[in-house]
Amino acid sequence: MATAFPLLPLTFLPSKISASTSTPQRASLPSIDHKLVISGGRPISGHVPISGSKNSALAVLAGTLCCSSGPVALRGVPDLLDTRTMADVLRSIGARVEAEDRDVLVVDTSDVGVTEPCSEKIGRIRAGFFVLGPLVARFGKAEVAMPGGCRIGLRPVDLYIKGLEALALINREEKVCVYGANGKGLVGGSFHLAYPSVGATETFVMAASMADGVSVLTNAAMEPEVVDLTKFLIACGACIEGAGTSTLVITGRKKLYGAEFTILPDRIEAGTFMAAAAITRSCISLSPVIPPHVAQMTEKLTEAGCKITQIGPSALEVSAVPEVTGGDLQAFNIKTLPYPGFPTDLQAQCMALLTTCVGSSIIEESVFENRMHHGMY
Template sequence: MDRIRIVGGRPLKGSIPISGAKNATLPLMIASLLTDQTLILDNVPRLADVSLLQRILSNHGVDMMVPGKRPGESQQNGHTIHIVASRIVDTTAPYDLVSKMRASFWVIAPLVARMGEAKVSMPGGCAIGTRPVDLLIMALEKLGAKIEIDGGYVIARAKDGLKGGEIKFPKVTVSGTHTALMAAVLARGTTVIENAAQEPEIGDVADCLNKMGARISGIGTSRLIIEGVTRLGGARHSVLPDRIETGTYAMAVAMTGGDVLLEGARPELLQSALDVLAQTGTEVSATNEGIRIKRNGAGISPVDVTTDPFPGFPTDLQAQLMALMTMAKGTSRITETIFENRFMHVQELARLGARIALDGQTAVVTGVDKLRGAPVMATDLRASVGLVIGALAAEGETMVNRVYHLDRGFERLEDKLGACGAAIERVSG
């Protein structure tokens, strides 16, 4: 099993190209099930989760084509995939595939919308809380689907097709909004989604669906209106830049000091996180090429932050911020409101010398003068990269184990950081 070795203490200088967003790529790929025409996605990141979803979709009969290398092309750029679901041959998503990635459960929506039936295993994925699917099931039922749960599978049927309806989520849910959108675009009549998630990735998927012939309005707001259509066509769409990768590298620069341009990053996608970073004493400036992050070595100021749905501070940047706060000049409070059990990185950061006390869903972080390298264990995707950020500033060597979590969501992380001066390498076996 691969590990990542880091020798800390080096400032980061240079530029890092920001990849396409994983959290938009996965639902965009799943949306290909809604049409028998070709969906072309550009700026697709090279990630383990993308490869896994390719396998899951191929089980339904979906064909994928990834063009070969072209002149002047480099691994720095996202690649293009052509996805064709001309004939869906299997409407069952089995446990052995769905259990490996939670987002694959979302195939239930386009399958029942297009084929009138779907049988999908209960999901797996990161070990962060329960993340139930009850709101996804509720959304499908509001559109007329008959739901049965049998032997760990959710069976959805709509023999005569889905019908438009009103879906009001009791709490903001990204997965529920994705599911409702993909189900509603082929439903007869009008669907209104109230309290919809407003994350940029939702808007990116909605924009792509509109290119395919859907009629979605209210994009970027909490109220989405969908006029159902009888069929969707093909389209070409470029995945938006990954705001979580952007924020992660921004915090790595703030942690180590230095000066890095995050190429292609868009500040409006993570303004709340950039505002928090500025409060720590980090210089943040938008340019025509992306976002420039600079810290001249002065002390890191502590901050108090609560995670919230977009446009609030993202839960997916909570572990990275906590790592940054371990060396702040004072005490910080970080409150997690989105997922339970999302503090599993705390005890691993403590192995580096961090001082963190938990009070319910709040972590109280007392900054220390220095961290020291140690072997640490990644527990989930975002926690693992938080450990990398801590290791970049720690004295001596840190070995990060279980880096398959990193490969799920960060494209070529060690190459990108290494190009900016970090002493980081992958160790196989």
């Protein structure tokens, strides 16, 4: 028989949300564009195959523009609207993008000659802006529309552009027009990120991988998806040192080549199913998973009373059944931070979980200022 879990009211604070049994403050509701109505409260079970990382795949797809000689075979690319849109962005400038299997894309950018990708496609996804760095590095110029993406707060591209200013000249208009030094290409340079932005780090790395000379990026983002992009570029012939640390040293190459590469498992998808198991007080297994990439989620669920067991090198079992937890799950606090802190992309899932836990919880969102709308419905 399905178990019903009581929902605890949410109290709204300026930059925090507290789940407790106190009377909640009333909040205005943002408009709803689309919605799903879900009848839940039922246990789930079985094995969940985890897809390749969407965020990594989007950056790597942009990175294929660095490869002017030979096709790239990408395995583990999830079939999503965002990845399809990114493929269309590449096609709009002359790349060949073909699916060879359910999760394999072959990308050949050898014949790309256009430096202004489709504005309408760029405007659909945030990651569309990633093509800026590779295009200016390869052709000495690029004209890219401002990006779109989900409405979770201000995500300005200032850091992207400032990083490229260390390597090139920039003109700001309705579209960002970038011209390499002397209109010929990029030159190595050093840049310190004021904030460890994932997108700005990836943009700088892709551009610097083909710049003339050595480039140094400090306070770089350390997310697994950034490391995955550097591994891809290295597989294509790039010289990048310090992946996974806050300092990256990139020695530019005149040309990068095609390669085969497998996208890493999606840690956010894995964390979402971990939360689903906890919310429904169920037991499921997940694979492939890289356990260190979900360490923050594992820590919080363990704190709540769940049992997380590693099964082999790339699988986890998540159990929140009463026989394991001993009863109710306990509340815990969250503060979102850049990696290796708790990921902002799992904040909403944990908020849902915490409404079923005993005790008061505080969630502090420090990455995006508008990422609390889900708590207002």
